[in-house]
Amino acid sequence: MGRNPTIQQSSNPAIQYSNTHNTPTIGRRFRKKPLAAAGLLGIALLALLCFGSDIFARHDPNAHGDLLTSRYLQPSMDHPFGTDKFGRDVFSRVLQGGKISLTIAFCVVTLAMTLGLLYGTVSGYFGGWVDAAMMRFLDFFLAFPAIFLILTIVAVFDLNHWYLIPILGLTGWMEAARIVRTEVLSLKERDFILAAKCLGFSHVRILSRHIVPNCLTPLFVAATLKVAEVVLLESALSFLGVGVQPPTASWGSIINDGRGVLLRAWWISTFPGAFIVWSVVSFNLVSDGLQQAFSPDR
Amino acid sequence: MALLRVENLTKRFAARHSIFGGGCSRTVVEEVSLEIRAGECLALVGETGSGKSTLGKCLVRLLRADAGSIVYDGRDLCRLSEKEFRPLRQKFQMIFQNPAQALNPRQSVADCLAEVMKVHRRCSNGELPHRVNELLVLVGLNESFAGRLPHELSGGQRQRVAIARSLAAEPVFVVADEPTSSLDAAIKRQILDLLQDLRQRLGLTVLLISHDLAAVGRIADRIAVMQHGRLVEVAPTESLFRAPSHPYTRLLLESALRNFKVGGENVTVIDEPGVTCRIVREDQVAEDRDSKFVAGD
Structure with missing residues (x-):
């Protein structure tokens, strides 16, 4: 009496668990958010329009029209x-610029x-003085005004717009590094990382299989x-005239083109702006x- | 026969870092000497902050001790370099307190177990699925769990997977650091029984760290009591319960019993410390409580 006999029974009951629950996948959970789905649809449409510009645009984006009859024409069919x-x-120019x-x-x-x-990952995982040194180096990068660096580089070296990729890439990684480092700092204290060390996994394995997927x-x-x-x-740079160079179009440079005639021909700047x-x-x-x-x- | 002989083990942590030098350190484990016998279940009890987890981590070399020695198979583990220790690494495993953190949230149960066997080349790739199922059955789960992610498991199931993972490395010595403290009473019992069962079947040596004297009393062969980083008493379970020699042990025992009494109405709590219940009735110190326990029985 009082004591439940079933608990006392066997020392190690073979427990049968049923696998009935079905957890929603990432895709399913994502689709449940209408705003996020709208965003994805927006990106898909935009990409389709821009990368299919050869099909959708009926004019050559860089071909000059008849200077007497086709300048500053209002939107039409x-x-x-x-x-x-x-x-x-x-x-055509907006689509090409988008591409x-x-x-x-x-x-x-x-x-x-x-x-x-x-x-x-390296900074967060190894910690100590490695981390301290790497973070100060990062602060140095953060303190540097990227836009002026870009302006200088582009002004000094006469570069085409593909050079924007390494320049913007090399001046834009600091935020990601900070986010990842913070994540790694909390991850490496978790028991499964300790367990991985205890199991004799190499640093490379711990980083690539256990830390990186989780951050x-x-x-x-x-x-x-x-x-x-x-x-x-990129739009700002092109607007300033140091990004994508004419006659190649980009959204920023088209807005720049329409700047002087905004009241007379509003459509030139408005549409790339809307894009x-x-x-x-x-995004x-x-x-x-x-x-x-x-x-x-969660 | 001693599996590990620990002598004067000391671990300090730097309490304050200063770039101008100085700073101070806190001694968490102080001059601990202990013999861990092959195949036994030794319980390490003590209050929070007494250094039991740190001692456990030093024993499996997740932390390097500052002084002292741990002799295994004629070699001092504290003197071995990382490289020299690597072949021994898998023999010393640990099971952690919080099953929610003990598994990689993005790794399925099967991958988690298979990874260990792959790294240590325990078996060929063809045998892996079979070995994974064997391990799952060994810890009281079954193959339907293989494809699941940790968040699809309950706390007790996660702890079973964590145990299976440490067994995949085929250890000789396992430190279980409060393996049941975040589980509810019924599951707690199952996990302790599982550990006991595995120890007997696989011939493991287990160091069971706990703050719950009553719970470990049921499965431990010997109990070591720690206070403020020092080992105050080591004795076989029966004699420790019957005649605790150190006042701190007596205090722990008293408080374990008090918890017991408070939960007198509760079936699961009564079910927990079967051994304590019996021993308390034999213990003259607690004679006055005797009648209450009998009523609960």
Whole structure:
């Protein structure tokens, strides 16, 4: 009486667990967020438009039109976004510019995130004076005003726009490195890392199999935000005239083209501006959604 | 026969770092001498902060001791370099307190166990799935768990997987650092029984670290009591419960019994320390409580 006899029974009961629960996958959880899904759809549409510009754009983005009849034409069926002062089709130019802007952004982010991941993991994992030295070096990079560095480099060396990739990449990895380092610092104290050390796993294995996969989530989130940032930065540089050089179009340079005639021909600057907003908002929404979808245990 | 002979083991932690030198250190484990016999279950008890976990980590060399020696198979583990220790590494395993943190959240149960065997080349790739299932069955799970991620498991199941992982390395000595303190009472009992069962079947030597004297009393052969980094008493379980020689041991025993009494109404708590219950009735010091325990029985 009082004591439950079943608990006393066998010393090690073979327990049968049923595998009935079904946890939602990352994809399913992601799709549950309508805003994030909208962001993803936005990116897909944008990429389709820009990278399929040969199909969608009916005019050569750099071909001058008839200077008497086709300058500053209002948006119409033939020219959905109107024409600029050389009679070029703004729609074609925006799509071509998007192709360049998005390609640059994607390459810059890949470069910056890879550098940041390597730097952050090494710094966080080995700690001590290695960490201290690496972080001071990073502070030095952070303190350096990247935009002036870029302006100087581009002004001194007469470079084409593909050089923006290494320049923006090499000046944009610090945030990722900090995020990764913070994550690694908390991860390496966890018991499963201690267990891995106890099991005799090498540093390389611990880093690549146990630490890096677990700090990718915040990195992905940072990466989507970074894409938006780089699109803006590249536009700003092109607007200032040091990024993508004419006659090649980019969103920033098209806005710059329309700056002087904003009141007379509003369409030249407005449409590329709208595309920048479109891409930045989409990437931010996706970033938000990823952040929530990627944490399986929350 | 002694598996490990620990002599004057001392571990200090730097309490304050200063770039101008100086700083001070705190001695967490002080001059601990202990013999761990092959195949026994030795319980290490003491209050929080008494240095039991640190001692456990030193024994499996997750921490390097500052002084003293740990002799295994005629060699002093403290004197071995990392490289010399590597072949011995897998023989010394640890099971951690918090099962929520003990497994890589992005690694399935099967991958987790297979990784250990791959690293130590325990078996060929073809045999891996079979060995993984064997290990799962050994710890009371089954093959349906192989594909699951840690967040799909309960606390007790995670702890079983963590135990299976340490067994995959085929250790001779396992330190279980409070393996049950974050589990509820019924699961706690199952995990302790599992450890006991594995120890007997595989001939392991287990150091069971706990603050719960009553819980370890049921499975430990001997109990070592630690206070403020020092070992105050080591004795076989029966005699320690019957006649604790150190006042601190008596205090621990008293408080374990007090907990016991508070939970007198609760079936699961009564179920926990079977041994304590019996021994307390034989213990004259606790004679006055005798009647209450009988009522609970």
